[in-house]
Amino acid sequence: MSKTIEPNPTEVTKSDAMLELNSLKKSFGQTVAVDNISLSIGKGEVLGFLGPNAAGKSTTIRMIAGVLSPDSGDAVINGHSIVTDRQTAQRQLGYLPEGAPLYNEMTPPGFLRFLASARGLDTAKREAAVERVIADARIGSVSNKRIGELSKGFRRRVGLAGAILTDPPVLLLDEPTDGLDPNQKRAVRALIARMAPEKAILITTHTLEEVPAMCSRVVVIDGGRIVADDTPETLAENAGGLEAAFSELTLAAEKPTA
Amino acid sequence: MSTAQDIWQSSTSSFLGFRAVYVREVQTYIRTPMAYVFLAVFLLSLGVLTWEAGGFFETNRADLAPFFVWHPWLYTVFLPALAMRLWADEQTNGTDELLLSLPVGLGGLVLGKLLAAWTITGFALILTIPMWLTVNFLGSPAAVELSWMNPGSLFKWLGANVFGGADNVAIFVTYLMSFLMAGAYLSIGLALSAIARNQVTAFIMSVFVAFILTAAGWPVVLSGVTDSFGVDAADSVARLSFLSHFEAAQRGVLEWRSVIYFTGFIGLSCMLCGLWVARLRE
Numbered sequence: 001m002s003k004t005i006e007p008n009p010t011e012v013t014k015s016d017a018m019l020e021l022n023s024l025k026k027s028f029g030q031t032v033a034v035d036n037i038s039l040s041i042g043k044g045e046v047l048g049f050l051g052p053n054a055a056g057k058s059t060t061i062r063m064i065a066g067v068l069s070p071d072s073g074d075a076v077i078n079g080h081s082i083v084t085d086r087q088t089a090q091r092q093l094g095y096l097p098e099g100a101p102l103y104n105e106m107t108p109p110g111f112l113r114f115l116a117s118a119r120g121l122d123t124a125k126r127e128a129a130v131e132r133v134i135a136d137a138r139i140g141s142v143s144n145k146r147i148g149e150l151s152k153g154f155r156r157r158v159g160l161a162g163a164i165l166t167d168p169p170v171l172l173l174d175e176p177t178d179g180l181d182p183n184q185k186r187a188v189r190a191l192i193a194r195m196a197p198e199k200a201i202l203i204t205t206h207t208l209e210e211v212p213a214m215c216s217r218v219v220v221i222d223g224g225r226i227v228a229d230d231t232p233e234t235l236a237e238n239a240g241g242l243e244a245a246f247s248e249l250t251l252a253a254e255k256p257t258a
Numbered sequence: 259m260s261t262a263q264d265i266w267q268s269s270t271s272s273f274l275g276f277r278a279v280y281v282r283e284v285q286t287y288i289r290t291p292m293a294y295v296f297l298a299v300f301l302l303s304l305g306v307l308t309w310e311a312g313g314f315f316e317t318n319r320a321d322l323a324p325f326f327v328w329h330p331w332l333y334t335v336f337l338p339a340l341a342m343r344l345w346a347d348e349q350t351n352g353t354d355e356l357l358l359s360l361p362v363g364l365g366g367l368v369l370g371k372l373l374a375a376w377t378i379t380g381f382a383l384i385l386t387i388p389m390w391l392t393v394n395f396l397g398s399p400a401a402v403e404l405s406w407m408n409p410g411s412l413f414k415w416l417g418a419n420v421f422g423g424a425d426n427v428a429i430f431v432t433y434l435m436s437f438l439m440a441g442a443y444l445s446i447g448l449a450l451s452a453i454a455r456n457q458v459t460a461f462i463m464s465v466f467v468a469f470i471l472t473a474a475g476w477p478v479v480l481s482g483v484t485d486s487f488g489v490d491a492a493d494s495v496a497r498l499s500f501l502s503h504f505e506a507a508q509r510g511v512l513e514w515r516s517v518i519y520f521t522g523f524i525g526l527s528c529m530l531c532g533l534w535v536a537r538l539r540e
Contacts, residue, residue, distance in 0.1 A: 087361040119361060120274045
């Protein structure tokens with residue numbers, strides 16, 4: 001199967017895009033990690049951002065989050081450029097980084113208060129937001145424990161609570177269900193589905209069976225380039241399953257050239 | 259929204275971000291044994307050096323010279339230990355990614371961290387105030403008797419014994435300059451913590467740099483430089499040394515060039531730190 005870039009099935013026009021990537025490019029030395037990626041995500045869309053290891057997923061997400069600067073191109077978040085108006089753009093998004101790095105010596109509410117203050121919430125709004133996300137992420141039972149004492153699943157949920165704390169219009173979730181048990185995964189999927197109508201959400205995952213349950217659209221990248229952009233159903237139909245589609249799209253890059 | 263409102267909202271938000279980083283760092287010091295170990299060992303070392311090595315009682319003078327003379331040397335070792343984790347810890351735990359994704363400017367991140375460590379150092383200096391009270395008491399043992407029946411005698415006793423026995427303005431100036439100098443030592447640790455990415459390496463590098471900047475004003479070093487390269491070279495070396503800039507302050511003299519030197523040094527170190535942290539985005 002040849003690699004083709006499918007037209008965006010949801011037909012998000014630039015005007016209603018809440019997250020817009022314009023020719024985003026990033027290299028580390030001689031290695032091109034992200035090569036000219038452009039896409040738009042509109043309100044109500046949950047985009048599954050898939051790709052093999054080292055495909056450029058995390059680099060792309062880090063550039064959108066303002067953690068890495070793109071070599072060229074731009075990410076526009078709810079109308080604000082991450083290149084020219086970084087702090088305002090960062091206020092428009094919630095970010096769950098890969099591995100959910102957290103401050104181990106803090107309690108979950110303390111950590112969330114820190115994030116809320118750093119994101120500019122005043123005291124009254126801060127306390128309300130912290131209470132809301134503790135309930136949403138179901139971490140109330142571990143409120144008095146230090147984050148360093150929590151299981152991987154709870155740490156992930158604390159990270160997720162941090163991402164949705166300010167109820168931002170755009171969410172970037174890097175492996176949001178990693179390390180969660182089936183019940184917790186279901187709860188996170190339900191939370192994402194509940195938030196989806198009002199937001200643009202970009203999710204990376206290695207668990208392909210979760211994609212149809214969470215995502216309305218799938219973008220597959222490989223070697224830093226988009227190799228497919230379609231609905232999960234169409235991708236699965238064309239290749240006889242999502243896993244087969246993923247393999248066909250990404251394994252071709254690993255074959256040695258003649 | 260008007261531009262003025264935009265600027266106001268952005269400034270308020272930046273301040274809240276800086277405050278959040280500052281509060282978190284202070285809480286980290288307080289919640290871990292680090293601050294307590296630092297305070298205990300620093301105060302113990304300062305006490306031992308002042309009383310024993312400094313010959314506090316033998317000087318027969320109501321001043322704190324035997325106390326302040328050790329500050330630069332103790333800062334050389336203790337303040338890098340306090341600052342070594344500020345950025346290295348973030349990079350080890352991957353939380354630098356979290357910090358860089360927050361809408362807080364690099365200035366807010368760098369200053370928040372520096373001021374947190376500086377606050378702990380300031381608290382350590384406040385805990386040495388009994389030393390100040392001691393020289394006042396020893397310097398002016400006025401014959402005012404305390405009486406529980408007469409509350410006014412307490413004020414008379416304080417006036418005579420606490421606020422009248424030594425050159426308190428000079429001591430206050432020396433405390434201020436010591437605090438400012440502490441900021442310079444901490445800024446070395448802060449910048450090298452960002453560069454080294456590892457606490458132990460950051461500590462060793464910071465102690466080395468701090469030692470060079472301190473020892474450069476040591477009379478032994480300066481006389482060696484004078485013998486080898488002449489007086490002008492020795493003057494140049496002395497001008498770079500923390501020790502030389504703290505010397506006048508130890509006599510209670512507030513020299514503006516030293517204030518500018520320490521402030522400028524802190525500013526440059528913070529800029530270096532900010533530039534290095536900005537490189538993490540590359």
